[in-house]
Amino acid sequence: MPTKEKTCRYCQNPARLVHPGAVGYPYRSDFGPVWICVPCEAWVGCHKGTTNALGGLANAELRDWKMKAHAAFDPLWQAKIRRDGCSRSKARRAGYRWLSEQLGIPPEKTHIGYMSVEECQRVVQVCEAIRRKA
Known part of the structure; x- marks a missing residue:
């Protein structure tokens, strides 16, 4: 499988793909490969069984804000599964379409894995406002 090189958003240098057990590997050995920029201490994991990055x-x-954004957003689309009995993928797609509208970002660019700190902060604000109304 070809591996698409990732570029660091901070220094614009190429990131390295590192595997469990390698020097500088930031996760537990059972996690899987990650793309990493050692000087910036920036990294992103890969989709299970691939070298395809989960985001930027x-x-x-930013990792902290991505976790906060997921903690605010994921319960909303997961509730759709319980409420409407739809599949995980359908509920998640619908959730991201809704989030796209709320943030004014094109749907194809609306994914927490690729967002900035400021965009993640907006996700938290929008999602917490919805939960307060419920």
Whole structure:
């Protein structure tokens, strides 16, 4: 499988694909490969069984905000599964379409894995406002 090289969003240098057990590997050995920019301490994991990145490289601050954004957003689309009895993929797609409208971002660019700190902060604000109304 060809591996598409990732570029660091902070320094624009190429990131390295590292596998469990390699020097500088930031995760547990059972996690899987990651793309990493060692000087920036930015990394992103890969989809299970692939070298395809889960999003863009992220430093500690952005990784923290991505986790907060997922913590705010994921319960909303997961509730659709319970409420409407739809599949996980259908509920998640619908959730991202809704989020796209809320943020004014094109649907094809609306994915937490590729967002900036500011966009993740907006996700948290929008999702928390919806939960407060419920």
